[in-house]
Amino acid sequence: MDIRPLHDRIIVRRLEEGEQKIGGIIIPDTAKEKPQQGKVIAAGNGKVNDDGKRIPLVVSHANPLKLPHAVSRHLSARFSD
Numbered sequence: 001m002d003i004r005p006l007h008d009r010i011i012v013r014r015l016e017e018g019e020q021k022i023g024g025i026i027i028p029d030t031a032k033e034k035p036q037q038g039k040v041i042a043a044g045n046g047k048v049n050d051d052g053k054r055i056p057l058v059v060s061h062a063n064p065l066k067l068p069h070a071v072s073r074h075l076s077a078r079f080s081d
Contacts (some may be wrong), residue, residue, distance in 0.1 A: 008047040008057060012038040012065055038065045 005011055015037045039061045046056040059065070 003042050005042055005044040007044045008055075009044045010040055010057070010059060011042040012067065014027050014038045014067065015064075036067050038067050039063070040065060 003011060040059050040061055043060055044058050046054045048054050
């Protein structure tokens, strides 16, 4: 499936972290925080400014990213690599 976001949008896949153990206690999935790292799987062509010139994005496919705690939108989809 080929997906191309519009303009200055990107699609990021969260990287799964290993199992968390604190003091030998395994943390259940419901208590774990979401992973804070991801990888760009698709990026738009860039933003068009007022003059009509396209400003390309700094990130591209497969770039690693550090994600904030509050991500603006979540998308649930199955992608094949």
